[in-house]
Each structure stands twice: as C-alpha cells, then as structure tokens.
Amino acid sequence: MKIHIPTPLRSYTSGLETVSVPGATVDAVFQQLTITYPELKQHLFTPEGKLRSFVNVYLNDDDIRYLESKQGTAVNDTDELTIIPSIAGGIICNEVGSISQ
Amino acid sequence: MNGPTKDKKMPTAIEEIALPKLSNEEIARYSRHLILPEVGMEGQQKLKAAKVLCIGTGGLGAPLAMYLAAAGVGTIGLVDFDTVDASNLQRQIIHSTATVGKLKVDSAEIMLKGLNPFLNVVKHNTMLTSANALEILKDYDVIADGTDNFQTRYLVNDACVLLNKPNAYGSIFRFEGQASVFGTKEGPCYRCLYPEPPPPGLVPSCAEGGVLGILPGLVGVIQATETIKLILGIGEPLIGRLLLVDALGMSFRTLKLRKNPECPVCGPNPTVTELIDYDQFCGVAPPSKVGPLEVARDKAVGDHPVVDGVPQITVEELKRKLDAKEEIFVLDVREPHEYPIANLGAPLIPVGSIEGRIGELVAQKNSEVIVHCRSGARSQKAALILKQAGFTNVSNLAGGILAWADKIDPSMPKY
Numbered sequence: 001m002k003i004h005i006p007t008p009l010r011s012y013t014s015g016l017e018t019v020s021v022p023g024a025t026v027d028a029v030f031q032q033l034t035i036t037y038p039e040l041k042q043h044l045f046t047p048e049g050k051l052r053s054f055v056n057v058y059l060n061d062d063d064i065r066y067l068e069s070k071q072g073t074a075v076n077d078t079d080e081l082t083i084i085p086s087i088a089g090g091i092i093c094n095e096v097g098s099i100s101q
Numbered sequence: 102m103n104g105p106t107k108d109k110k111m112p113t114a115i116e117e118i119a120l121p122k123l124s125n126e127e128i129a130r131y132s133r134h135l136i137l138p139e140v141g142m143e144g145q146q147k148l149k150a151a152k153v154l155c156i157g158t159g160g161l162g163a164p165l166a167m168y169l170a171a172a173g174v175g176t177i178g179l180v181d182f183d184t185v186d187a188s189n190l191q192r193q194i195i196h197s198t199a200t201v202g203k204l205k206v207d208s209a210e211i212m213l214k215g216l217n218p219f220l221n222v223v224k225h226n227t228m229l230t231s232a233n234a235l236e237i238l239k240d241y242d243v244i245a246d247g248t249d250n251f252q253t254r255y256l257v258n259d260a261c262v263l264l265n266k267p268n269a270y271g272s273i274f275r276f277e278g279q280a281s282v283f284g285t286k287e288g289p290c291y292r293c294l295y296p297e298p299p300p301p302g303l304v305p306s307c308a309e310g311g312v313l314g315i316l317p318g319l320v321g322v323i324q325a326t327e328t329i330k331l332i333l334g335i336g337e338p339l340i341g342r343l344l345l346v347d348a349l350g351m352s353f354r355t356l357k358l359r360k361n362p363e364c365p366v367c368g369p370n371p372t373v374t375e376l377i378d379y380d381q382f383c384g385v386a387p388p389s390k391v392g393p394l395e396v397a398r399d400k401a402v403g404d405h406p407v408v409d410g411v412p413q414i415t416v417e418e419l420k421r422k423l424d425a426k427e428e429i430f431v432l433d434v435r436e437p438h439e440y441p442i443a444n445l446g447a448p449l450i451p452v453g454s455i456e457g458r459i460g461e462l463v464a465q466k467n468s469e470v471i472v473h474c475r476s477g478a479r480s481q482k483a484a485l486i487l488k489q490a491g492f493t494n495v496s497n498l499a500g501g502i503l504a505w506a507d508k509i510d511p512s513m514p515k516y
Binding site: 006007008011017052053054056058061062063066082084085086087088 | 248249250251254272273274275276277279294295296297298299343345350354355356357358359453
C-alpha cells in the first residue's frame with residue numbers, strides 16, 4: 001500500500017514523498033516500512049514500539065487511534081496511510097527563533 | 102435575543118451586543134462585502150464589532166492580519182516581541198524594508214493602519230507566557246495562532262480551551278502546511294491531535310528548516326478565512342478537520358479530527374485546569390531575559406570558553422591561526438546548499454552525516470580540529486560527536502560564519 005511521508009521525515013526515505021510497502025495490517029506495513037527505512041523507526045516509535053504521541057497516522061481519512069483494531073486494522077493495496085507529525089514553522093530548528101513564522 | 106452567556110461561541114456573542122453602525126466612508130469601503138448576501142450590513146457590523154488576536158506577526162500573522170484589517174475587523178491585537186529583520190521580508194509582507202529594525206508590532210501597525218485607518222490596533226509587545234496569556238487573550242473573540250514553536254502553540258491552545266475561545270490555527274514546514282480551528286466547545290483542541298510535543302532532539306535540524314516564502318501566505322490566508330467565517334457564523338469552519346496543504350503538489354486534503362475523550366485539557370476529566378510551564382512541558386530551556394531568543398534556546402555560546410567540554414574559539418583567534426599558518430583542520434558542518442552562500446573554504450560534512458562519515462576524518466583524530474557552522478550551534482553538536490568518537494583536540498567556532506562576517510570579513514553575506 002501507499003504511505004505518504006511528510007516533508008520532515010523524507011530525509012529518512014531518500015527524499016521519497018510516497019513509498020509502497022506490502023502488508024496485511026497497519027502494524028505489518030509499519031514493520032516493513034521501518035525495515036526498509038530503519039532511520040524512520042526512532043522518529044515514529046518509542047523504544048517500546050509504541051507510536052509516538054506527536055505522530056499521527058491516518059488510514060485513508062481516519063486516525064488509526066480511533067479505529068476499532070487500531071494498528072491491527074486490516075488494510076489492502078488500495079488503502080493509503082498518511083503520517084502527520086506535528087510541525088512548527090520554518091524555524092522548527094533550534095538555530096534561529098522568533099515567536100512568529 | 103438571549104442575554105450573553107459565557108459558553109456561546111463567537112458568532113452568537115457578536116449578535117448579542119449592539120452592533121456598531123458603519124459610517125458612509127465605511128459603507129463605501131466595504132461595498133463588495135455589503136452586496137454579498139452572506140456578509141451584508143449585519144455581517145459587516147459583526148466584523149466591525151469583532152476583536153481578533155494575532156499571535157505572531159510573522160509569515161502567518163502577516164497576511165492574516167492584513168486581510169482581517171482589509172475585511173473590516175474592528176480590533177486587531179498583535180502579540181510579538183521581536184524586531185523586523187531583513188531576512189523576515191521574504192515572507193512577512195506586513196513589514197517592509199523601511200521598517201527593518203523597528204519593533205514588529207510597530208511595523209505591523211504602520212502597514213495595517215495604512216491599509217485601513219478605521220482599524221483599532223492593540224499592540225502587545227511581549228512574549229506570550231503562562232503569566233500573561235489569559236489576561237491578554239480574554240478580551241478577544243477569536244485567537245489566530247501563527248506561532249512557530251511548540252511552547253507557545255500549547256500555551257495558546259490551553260489558554261483558548263480554558264477561556265472557551267476559538268483558535269484559528271496554522272502551521273508550516275518547508276512546503277507543507279496545516280490549518281484547523283481548535284478550542285471550540287464542540288470540536289477538538291490541538292492536544293487532541295497531538296497530546297505531547299516532540300522532544301527537542303527529534304525535531305529536524307536547522308539545516309532542514311527553511312520555508313517557501315509564499316507558503317505562510319497561503320496558510321495565513323486560510324486562517325484569515327476561518328476567522329472571518331467564525332465571526333460571521335457562515336460556512337463550515339475547520340472544526341474537527343485538519344487541512345493539509347502541500348504547496349509542491351498543490352494538493353489540499355482534509356482529515357477528520359476527533360475530540361479525544363481523554364484529552365487532558367478539553368476532555369470531560371481535564372487534568373490541566375490552569376496554564377502550566379510550557380518550556381518544561383516541551384523540554385526546552387526557558388528563553389533568557391537577556392540576548393536573543395536563539396542564543397537561549399540553542400546555547401549557541403559566545404563568551405563561555407568551554408561548553409560541555411568543548412573549547413569555544415573566537416573568529417579572531419581562528420583568523421590569527423590561519424594567518425599564522427598553524428596546523429589546524431577546519432571542518433564545516435552545514436548542509437551542501439548553504440556552502441555557496443558563504444564559506445570559509447573548509448571541507449564540508451553536514452552535522453547529520455558526521456557519525457556515518459567519521460572514517461573520512463580519522464587522520465585528524467589528534468589534530469587541532471575547529472568545527473564551524475552558521476551560528477555555532479550545529480558545530481557545537483558536531484564537536485561533541487567528534488569528542489565522543491575519540492577526537493582529542495576539538496574546538497567550536499563561536500558565532501560561526503555569522504561572526505566571521507561581522508568581525509573578520511564584512512564583504513561576506515549573512516543569511
């Protein structure tokens with residue numbers, strides 16, 4: 001299935017905006033995704049393997065946290081996953097800062 | 102009409118007060134609104150009665166405040182503590198070349214009053230903090246959050262929920278934007294979407310920052326649109342929806358947001374019932390009272406001779422060493438695209454690649470290595486990585502290439 005990678009994480013997917021990953025459930029897809037792109041792992045999951053609280057994952061238009069089976073939800077090839085991390089401005093970095101963007 | 106009640110949202114609140122009359126000049130000015138049935142005379146009067154607080158007068162706040170001023174919003178509050186810098190003008194169109202160096206709130210007022218002299222501008226030349234936020238926000242009908250940092254983002258969110266004020270939210274990163282309306286009674290808040298901020302170490306590095314100048318324009322105008330809709334009570338505001346804007350693909354998507362029943366602020370059993378310490382919550386050092394924010398945030402050090410075991414060397418000292426042809430190895434740890442803007446001729450390994458490319462530097466393990474970047478922040482991180490890898494004599498160039506341009510080579514551009 002297709003996974004949309006947000007700009008801040010594209011440096012860990014060789015710049016790719018979308019990647020195709022096989023898998024029968026959201027979990028399986030993520031497992032495959034982080035095997036293909038190991039650097040993504042620490043940005044998406046805690047060391048205990050829990051999805052980080054500042055990262056949201058949508059299966060099509062729905063937040064997976066609110067799906068009945070959550071990360072265990074079955075998916076097919078035409079579904080799309082979108083990763084949406086919290087973003088804060090062009091000055092997300094710590095080098096320059098002001099209150100406004 | 103019912104008497105005003107605290108929990109009514111914006112549009113109703115405006116209906117319930119005696120709406121101000123429009124002068125003939127105002128009627129002429131707003132004629133294209135007045136002939137639009139969805140706005141009309143009553144809508145324009147609601148706009149005149151409305152008080153909107155723009156938090157930040159930067160990339161998002163600039164078009165936001167300008168369109169609100171043009172539309173006839175009666176009172177616009179501006180919160181900013183910064184001064185206008187030339188590098189702001191690539192996107193912050195509320196400021197101009199002539200106002201570089203001025204306080205942003207003063208510069209913005211000049212532009213807004215020039216656009217619409219009927220406007221009442223309230224300037225809050227201060228950093229929004231837990232101590233002043235409720236006091237500042239309480240007088241406004243709609244809050245428009247255009248901040249760039251997580252501390253202020255969560256502060257504004259929590260204050261809006263506590264005060265029951267709608268928050269027209271926008272955020273940008275490089276080519277991507279998000280917008281939504283938070284803080285309404287029926288809808289989710291920012292914490293429902295993101296219960297916690299990312300730890301500082303995991304946000305992309307400086308070099309990955311940057312923003313396409315028009316993107317905040319796009320997103321700021323969406324915030325302005327939502328604000329106007331909230332005031333007029335028309336259309337479907339982005340309550341419970343997150344708009345994703347991708348400027349490169351020019352695609353717009355909306356995703357469903359839900360109110361989190363366990364939300365610590367807006368849930369039925371809130372644990373956050375007053376404003377907290379947001380610097381601590383976001384795991385960052387509180388901004389220093391002296392010196393620019395970036396120094397405080399980043400610990401980009403100037404005067405401390407040794408920081409975390411890394412000696413800090415001045416640009417004057419580096420110049421002396423270079424002139425004296427001392428045996429030193431200077432390493433630039435910025436990104437490749439920064440090199441053509443300005444450089445000291447040093448070999449380049451971006452800070453994010455140092456660990457992987459440490460083999461290339463093995464010959465320098467016992468040399469005097471001086472690491473530099475733009476301001477001295479990334480190079481401090483790089484120096485620590487090198488030290489950890491066993492390099493015995495690593496210093497950081499304090500102030501980086503910016504200091505070099507200031508003190509050694511005034512012909513060098515600063516970016």
